[in-house]
Amino acid sequence: MTDVIAPAAVSLPADGFALFPDRSVVALRVRGELKDLATTIDDLDGVEAVTAGSPDGLNILRHSTAHVLAQAVQRVRPQSNLGIGPFITDGFYYDFGVDEPFTPEDVKAIKKEMERIVREGQRFVRRVVTEAEAKAELADEPFKLELIDLAGGPGSGADAAEGASVEVGAGELTIYDNVNRDGETVWKDLCRGPHVPGTRMVGNGWDLTRVAGAYWRGSEKNPQLQRIYGTAWPTKDELRAYQHRLEEAAKRDHRKLGKELDLFSFPDEIGPGLSVFHPKGGIIRYEIERYMRERLLANGYDVVNTPHITKGDLFMTSGHLQWYADGMYPPMVLDEVVDADGHVSREGQEYYLKPMNCPFHNLIFRSRGRSYRELPLRLSEFGSVYRYEKSGTLAGLTRVRGMTQDDTHIYVTADQVKGELEHSLEFVLQTLRDYGLNDFYLELSTKEEGNPKFIGDDRLWTEATQTLREVAEGSGLELVPDPGGAAFYGPKISVQARDAIGRTWQMSTIQLDFNQPERFELEYTGPDGEKHRPVMIHRALFGSIERFFAILLEHYAGAFPVWLAPVQVVGIPVAEEYAPYLDGIIAQLRAAGIRAEVDHSDDRMPKKIRTHTTQKVPLQLIAGEQDRSGETVSFRFRDGTQTNGIPVAEAVAKIVDAVRTRALVNTAEDLA
Known part of the structure; x- marks a missing residue:
């Protein structure tokens, strides 16, 4: 604050x-x-x-700690060259040009030097310099010289390199001196600032976390640098709390759980970022999609389907080839051409794997005349799309190259825009709550003035942004600005959801688009008999099924609610002679649509219980002589609690009701 x-x-x-x-x-x-x-x-x-604990204060603290890191590295490795050192979510990094990669011993030495620099109490002193002065002072820093050349011209600031906006921008150049207690400058760096007053304020709430490789300015054509990541907090206690969250996050890592629970994999034979879902993961995915489709149909959405590839002209019309080509797979020439002699060659149209669904939906809208009476027209598709993400950015299911988007495009009249946005936001929030996410805030992504990435009329951008702001504020949720984060065709609201351990995930997006209808010349006939241009709303609830799957897997730590669990009930006989009795109960559950099975393995009962507890099966039904003679069954839950002697009909009814209500059942009390 x-x-x-x-x-x-x-x-x-x-x-x-x-x-x-x-x-x-x-x-x-x-x-x-x-x-x-x-x-x-x-x-x-x-x-x-x-203050240090505010969002801006944390960023300043972390950026200042990055400078302490850079000074320490040049004490340990005097010949190292400085790249960039921005703050990032929960921390910072700094890139260095070095002859040899950093070793674990180097990192230990760097941390000790950082501690010394903090104790020295150096002051951060800002100086405005000319381009010539900056080049003279930083003559031995080739990466800084490159940033100076970029300052103020095309590709300056944030576009010069990822994180480079902390170094240079379109305004004046500044250098920060680290000044010791005797008033001597002991180190300097090109930087826009601001910084904390001095290194003592960095304190002891920081740590270095890992070392990685990174290409200068994010391009494989440039030198590979060494990147040191770290985290920084106002106090040691906050650092420890963060480290505890990291430990908990590691336990919940969806890649780890996906292997342990046999849910999905990434076979080398298929390629990086392309996943396959195993039977247990497949049924979870099916349930996620099935419930979403129920919600869509109940709320007036129409289901459509479009192909995976298209002629390149479609993406030229939409603008994606101009603005998104680097994120698309290269084209394929697929149309066969037959010459006069009957020879066949492939010299026809270029086809692309689709990176998004919106251009296809525009063609569906345009396929025939439309009346204002049809609007809002809500076209929804679980569409497979393909994006050529850089290999270094791939991260399990959260960043893939092949994904299925729950994509909806809504076509409305100008008068319907605000009401439909409110309807979409309410739909999104309620659906996410049904999946077990309840803690939200909103982010409003707007255009960056002067950036050629953003296309269309400024007046329409202003109107769209103001409408989205009013809808977001009307929700009563916290609204956070995201300058420059809009799509190239329009501003957007993003729903940010906090999971069970407090991490924030970007979930649903709602984007207002005046540009696509113009580019595709979309029209409808109004009540006045004249042609009018519709407004287009892009709405994705999950982002992608794969990413949403990963988020839910980590949110629940693999212990899904009964309705999503791949195996909802497993029957465990006290001895093999009671297995037929459990078979009858399980048959009743299956007839009611419950995913249930009996463990007929040769393992003893305690081992069966451990096995299915490890597999996070929500409900175990145990039966022995007393249950068989009394036509009852005993429940065992994930936390080890147990409820005995439940009549079979009551037990079946409780399980069916838990699935119907999408309950999270981990303890005996949850099913009371």
């Missing part, structure tokens, strides 16, 4: 601590712009204090 400074005429001293002796404040926000705490302020009207 930020605390507003009472308006007063004052100039802050160089150490920046006069007004803030508790040192909880790390920077200033001066009429919306972040500034160093040491900035001289003559008019405090519109000035806020940025």
Whole structure:
């Protein structure tokens, strides 16, 4: 949070601590712009204090820690060259040009140097420099020189390299000096800032997490650098809490659980980022899709289907070949041409694997005349799409090359826009709640002024953005700005969901698009008999089935609600003679649509219980002599609790009801 400074005429001293002796404040926000705490302020009207625990304060702390890391690396490896060092979610990284990769011993030495630099209490001092001065001072830093050349021109700032906006932008160039207690500059770096006042403020709530390779400016054509990742927090306790969350996240890693529970795999024979779902994973996926289809049909959506490939002209019309080609698989020439002599050659149209479904849905809309009476027209498809993600970005099911999107495109009149957006957001939130996600906030992604990536009329962008903002604010959820994060054709609302351990995942997106209908010349006949252009809404609830599968798997740590569990009930006889009795009960459950089976293995009962507990089966039915003679059964739950002597008819009814209500059953109390 930020605390507003009472308006007063004052100039802050160089150490920046006069007004803030508790040192909880790390920077200033001066009429919306972040500034160093040491900035001289003559008019405090519109000035806020940025605390270390606020989102901006955490970013500043982490960026400052990245500078401490960079200085430490150049003490340990004096010949290393500096790349970029931005803050990222929960941490930071810095890229270095080195002759040899960093070893574990290097990392230990770097951490010790970082501790020394923190104790030295160096001050971060900002200087504005000319391009010539910056080049002279950083003559031995080739990557910094390249960034200086890019500053202010095409590809400057965030486009110069991933994370490069922390170094340079379209404005003035600045260098930060690290000044020791004797007033001597002991290190410097090209940087936009701001930074915390000094290295002591970095404190001890940081750690280095891993080392990886990274291509300079994200291109395989450029040199490969060494990237050191770290995390930083205001206190040691917050660091420990974060590390505990990481440990818990590792236990929930969907890639680990997917193998342990036999849900999916990525065979080398198929290729990176292309998954196959095994029987147990397949039934979970089926249930996810089945319930979603029920929701769609109940809410007035029409189901369509489109092919996996298309002529390239379609994506030229939509604009994707101009703006998205790098993320698409290369074209295939598929149409055969027969010459006068009967020779066949493939010299016809170029075809592409589709990276998205919206152009196809536009063609469905355009296939015949449309009336205003048909609108809103909601076209929905579970469409398979293919995107050529870089191999280094692939991450299990959360980042793949082949995926199935639950894609909907809604065509509305201008008067229907706001109401349909409200309907879509309500639909999205309720459906996510049904899958067990309940903690949300919203993100509003807008265009970046002057960026040629964003196409279309500025007036329409302004109108679309304002409409989305009103709908988001009307939901009552927290709304967070995301400048520059819009799609090339329009702004969007993203639903951000927190999982069981507090991590945030981007879930559903709702995008308002005035441009695609224009490019495809979509029209409907209005009540006045004239032709009008519809407005298009892109709505994806899951993003992709694969990614949503992974998120649910980690959210539940593999212990899915009964309705999603691949095996919902397993029968375990106390001895083999009671297996036929359980077979009869399981047959009743199967007749009611429950996925149930009896364990007929030769294992003893305790081992069977351990096996199915490890496999996270939600309900185990145990039967012995007392159950058989009394026509009852005993329940055993995931947490080891047990309920005995339940009449068979009651037991069947409880299980069917738990599936029908999509209950999360882990304990005896959950099924009481």
